[in-house]
Each structure stands twice: as C-alpha cells, then as structure tokens.
Amino acid sequence: MPVPLFDTKTPLAPLREALHAKAAEVLDAGRYILGPEVDAFEAELAAHLGTPHAIGVANGTDALVLALRAMGVGPGDDVVVPSFTFYASAEAVAVIGANPIFCDVDPATFCVTPETVKAALTPHTKVVMVVHLFGNIAPVEAIAALGVPVLEDAAQAAGSRTADGRRAGALGAASTFSFFPSKNLGAFGDGGAVATADDALAERVRMLRFHGSRDKVSFELVGHNSRLDELQAALLRLELPHLDAWCDGRRAAAAHYDAAGLGELAALPEPVDGCDPAWHLYVIRHERPDALGAAFAGRGIGCKRYYTVPLHRQEAMRPWGDVALPGTDEAARTHIAIPMSPVLTREQAGEVVAAVRDADLG
Numbered sequence: 001m002p003v004p005l006f007d008t009k010t011p012l013a014p015l016r017e018a019l020h021a022k023a024a025e026v027l028d029a030g031r032y033i034l035g036p037e038v039d040a041f042e043a044e045l046a047a048h049l050g051t052p053h054a055i056g057v058a059n060g061t062d063a064l065v066l067a068l069r070a071m072g073v074g075p076g077d078d079v080v081v082p083s084f085t086f087y088a089s090a091e092a093v094a095v096i097g098a099n100p101i102f103c104d105v106d107p108a109t110f111c112v113t114p115e116t117v118k119a120a121l122t123p124h125t126k127v128v129m130v131v132h133l134f135g136n137i138a139p140v141e142a143i144a145a146l147g148v149p150v151l152e153d154a155a156q157a158a159g160s161r162t163a164d165g166r167r168a169g170a171l172g173a174a175s176t177f178s179f180f181p182s183k184n185l186g187a188f189g190d191g192g193a194v195a196t197a198d199d200a201l202a203e204r205v206r207m208l209r210f211h212g213s214r215d216k217v218s219f220e221l222v223g224h225n226s227r228l229d230e231l232q233a234a235l236l237r238l239e240l241p242h243l244d245a246w247c248d249g250r251r252a253a254a255a256h257y258d259a260a261g262l263g264e265l266a267a268l269p270e271p272v273d274g275c276d277p278a279w280h281l282y283v284i285r286h287e288r289p290d291a292l293g294a295a296f297a298g299r300g301i302g303c304k305r306y307y308t309v310p311l312h313r314q315e316a317m318r319p320w321g322d323v324a325l326p327g328t329d330e331a332a333r334t335h336i337a338i339p340m341s342p343v344l345t346r347e348q349a350g351e352v353v354a355a356v357r358d359a360d361l362g
C-alpha cells in the first residue's frame with residue numbers, strides 16, 4: 001500500500017464546492033488587493049490565535065522580514081536563530097543587513113532551548129527568533145525571560161497549542177505564519193501573516209507591507225509591497241474553521257505510529273514540555289536514515305530528509321557559520337520525515353512501521 005508523504009487533497013475534498021464558489025465570488029466582485037476578505041481573514045485569524053492583531057502578507061518569508069523590521073532590527077544588529085530550520089528563517093535576518101547568530105537545537109524536540117539561546121546571546125542581540133519546527137512549540141516564555149524580545153516563526157505550527165490552551169503564534173512579542181499550500185493551513189498559492197499583541201508593532205507591519213505608507217499618499221518608511229491577496233484570504237477563511245479538526249487528525253496519526261510500535265524502532269519526535277503539537281511533519285531519528293529511505297522508496301512510502309545541510313554550513317551563511325552546534329549536526333545526520341497528514345489512517349501508519357521493521361539495515 002503506497003503512503004504519500006503528505007496529503008493536502010483529501011482533507012480539502014469536502015470543501016471543494018464551497019472553495020470554487022468563493023473563488024468565483026471574489027473574481028466577480030473585482031476587488032483583489034486589500035479588500036473585505038483580507039480584513040475579515042485578519043480578524044478571524046486574530047480571534048483564532050487569541051491575539052489582538054493579525055496582518056496578512058505575501059508569504060511566510062516576508063512575514064519574518066516585516067516582523068523583524070517592525071521590531072526595530074536593522075543593519076548590524078544580531079538576531080539569534082536556529083540553524084536546523086528552513087533557510088528562510090535566517091535569510092530574513094541577513095536580507096535586512098542584520099547578523100544571524102546561529103544557536104543549537106535539542107535533537108529530541110528539534111527546537112531551541114533557553115540554554116542554547118543563552119549561549120548565543122551577544123551584547124548586540126535585538127531579537128531571538130525561535131522556530132516552532134515541525135509543529136513543536138519552542139519554550140517561548142523561558143526564552144523571553146532571558147530579557148530579549150522573542151519572534152516566533154510559526155510557519156510550521158498553525159494549530160499547535162500549549163497544554164493550557166494557548167496557541168503557537170500567541171506567545172512571543174510577535175509571530176509569523178506561512179500559508180504555503182502544504183502547511184497546516186495552506187492557501188492556493190503563497191500567503192503569510194504576522195501576529196502580535198503590540199498595537200505599535202502591528203501598525204508598523206501594516207505600513208511596511210504597503211511601501212511604508214499609512215494612507216497611500218505619504219511615505220514615512222522605505223517599505224515593501226507584500227500583501228496577502230483577496231483570493232487567498234477568501235479561501236483561507238473557508239479553511240480556518242477546520243484547522244483544529246485537521247490538527248486533531250495529525251495528533252491521531254502520531255498516536256497511530258506510537259501504537260504500532262514505531263518508538264521501539266526509531267526515536268520519535270518529543271513534544272516540548274507543556275505543548276500539544278499539531279505535527280506538520282512527522283520527523284523521526286535513526287542511525288541509518290538513508291537505509292530507511294531506501295526501504296520506504298521500495299514500498300512506495302513517501303519520505304524526505306529536509307535539512308541535511310544545516311544553515312550554518314550553507315554557502316550564503318559562511319560569514320556567520322563558524323560555530324559548533326552538536327545538536328544541530330546530530331539532527332541533520334539522523335532525521336527523516338515520514339508520512340503525516342490529517343487523514344493518515346491506522347493502516348497506513350502500520351504499513352510505514354512495517355517498512356521500518358523490515359528494512360535491511362545490515
């Protein structure tokens with residue numbers, strides 16, 4: 001039985017007619033940029049997160065750039081960022097002339113810890129960017145207690161929450177989301193958002209997404225053209241009410257893996273203390289990830305090794321790459337993502353676990 005690495009189509013199938021009707025409505029209405037759908041989606045996302053402001057932007061990378069700038073980060077400032085993450089997390093720091101100061105992760109959770117962040121702080125650290133990698137939630141409050149504002153890169157953690165019911169993306173000074181189609185909340189193209197409880201910071205992001213202007217006539221900042229468009233916002237509005245149920249499906253999929261005995265064969269991702277992840281990707285660790293990959297490929301099971309070259313070892317990050325990050329290197333060497341989706345069945349999980357059990361690891 002082939003099992004895809006992720007499945008975005010099946011969860012959306014019941015919404016197909018509503019999505020098509022909504023797309024037609026927006027096309028016919030003729031308002032495509034910063035109109036009523038974006039306003040409504042921003043209000044609904046903010047309510048979902050339990051934070052006063054959500055601002056739609058063009059994608060998750062721009063969300064990071066705009067949030068960092070709105071937090072006052074500029075050329076020469078230091079921003080602590082993990083090395084074991086998607087490239088955009090550090091790229092957003094470097095593109096505004098700031099220095100990504102790479103910190104380590106705990107390979108068991110794939111997230112930064114207060115200890116790894118503390119070790120990376122400098123006298124010039126303006127912001128700590130934590131990444132809620134794979135849907136886990138980095139310990140924001142303990143990191144904020146170190147005294148530097150925390151920006152949450154929640155691109156992979158829409159729908160993840162803490163045990164006491166707060167959302168990833170509502171824990172730090174500001175947070176960012178990506179609505180890339182394969183994400184937990186995925187658009188039909190690019191999209192992103194910044195969320196914050198800080199009125200002034202929200203106002204700066206709103207200005208920065210529109211060329212640094214409040215009124216489209218006077219320009220107070222050198223900004224960007226980075227807007228979530230009406231069509232994406234309208235479609236995301238139809239999806240948002242289903243996000244929690246989809247995330248419960250992801251949690252159930254993780255439970256299927258556990259029940260099938262995967263934990264005896266490989267290291268399972270550990271939720272950070274006090275967090276209830278909606279696993280965006282289900283990433284296990286094994287001493288022979290390539291042999292596992294070959295076994296999966298032989299049975300039509302999707303898998304992927306996402307971050308085999310961590311960011312501090314990437315060519316473009318060479319100026320900031322001279323740092324020893326043993327947890328990151330271990331995660332990079334041993335990780336492999338296996339199928340995960342809101343609709344992954346017990347049988348599919350059993351098939352994946354059987355492939356691990358039968359793999360030729362000699």
Ligand SMILES: Cc1ncc(COP(=O)(O)O)c(C=O)c1O
Pocket residue numbers: 059060061062085086088089131153155156177178179180190191192
């Ligand atoms: C952790 C992380 N940060 C940032 C991004 C960037 O988001 P986007 O692709 O929407 O620009 C992604 C998405 O791939 C991501 O996974």
